[in-house]
Amino acid sequence: MIATRRETLIGRLLLVLLMAITIVPFISLFVTALHPSGTYPSGLSWPDSPQWGNFLDAFRAANMGKLLLSSSLIVLGVVPASLLFGTLAGFAFGHLRMPGHRIGFLVFVLGLTLPFEGIITPLYYQVRDMGLLNTRWAIILPLIGLFMPFSVIWMRAHFVTMPDDLSEAARIDGASTWQLFWRVHVPLAMPALSSLAILLFLWTWNQFLLAIVLVDDPAKRTMAGALGAFQGQWGTDIPLLCAGALLILVPTLTVFLIFQRRFVAALLQGSIKG
Structure with missing residues (x-):
């Protein structure tokens, strides 16, 4: 009993420490953003006269209205297509087990190890x-x-746990492969789909490297990619730069806080099934 209490106490202390390490940088950004424009604040000192208008100035200076539209269009182009293709391929690899599915799955696993930085140069010439x-x-x-590699592996991990008896019963009732997929397995895969959608949204919204290398116009980049141009223009104005960084973080934090229960539920469901 003493060991259990000690482990519980140590675990709680570690959680508090990790939470502090995570939150302190955001608090520092927030406090710095409230200082007068053009100053160089140090530490976590609260300003005598908080400049809340810095957020509005940063919004206008970075032209974030157009950036919000651009990021939304990019997300709408990436996330639904990735979900569709990843779910179809994951179903084929995880449940249908088509001939050669092991080799095909191995190819996707190798693709998962491919870093963006390693292909950015050939990708630039191909896009050009x-x-x-x-x-x-x-x-x-x-x-x-x-x-695609992550989406396929994520969805395969769900479909591979689905019992074959479920599909056999649907086949007996006359269901085709498409009906089996769309009417039986997709509804059961909603927790995995929703958590994958959250991850893809966060990664797309925060995409920086591709936006900087492949797009010159900041108004056509993601919000994270446009931060590079904003930093080049206002890099000497630390409070305004911090205000802009916080504004860029707001959408991702909002989405994660709203859907965090579904995301955690999907992860726990996968761990229980595994």
Whole structure:
């Protein structure tokens, strides 16, 4: 009993420490953003006269209205397509077990180890030859391909746990392969689909490298990618830069806080099934 209490206490202390390490940088950004524009605040000192208008100034200076629209269009182009292709392939690999599915799955696993930085140069020339440089398609199409390995492996992990008896019963009732997929397995895969959608949204919204290399116009980048141009223009104005960074973080934090229960439930469901 003493050991259990000690382990519980140590676990809680570690959680508090990790929470503090995570929260303190955000508090520092928030406090710095409230200092007068053009100053160089140090530490976590609260300003005598908080400048709440810095957030509005950063919103206007970064032209975040257009950035919100651009990021939303990119997300709408990447996430639904990645979910559709990843679910179809995951169902084929995990439940249908088509001939050669082990080799195909191994190819996707190898693709999961491929870093964005390792292919950015050939990707640039390929996008250039396709005439897509400085367009949102230069971000959307590569991201769909780069997200495929993870999407397929994620959905396969769900479908591989589905009992074969469920499919056999549907087959006896006359269900085709498409009906089996769409009417039986997709509804059961909603927890895995929702958590994958959250991850893809966060990764797409925060995409920085592809947006910087493949798109010159900041208004056509993601919000995270446009931060590079904003930093180049306002890099000497630390409070305004911190205010802009916080504004860019708001959508991702909002989505995660709203859907965190579904995300955790999907992870726990996968761990129980495994």
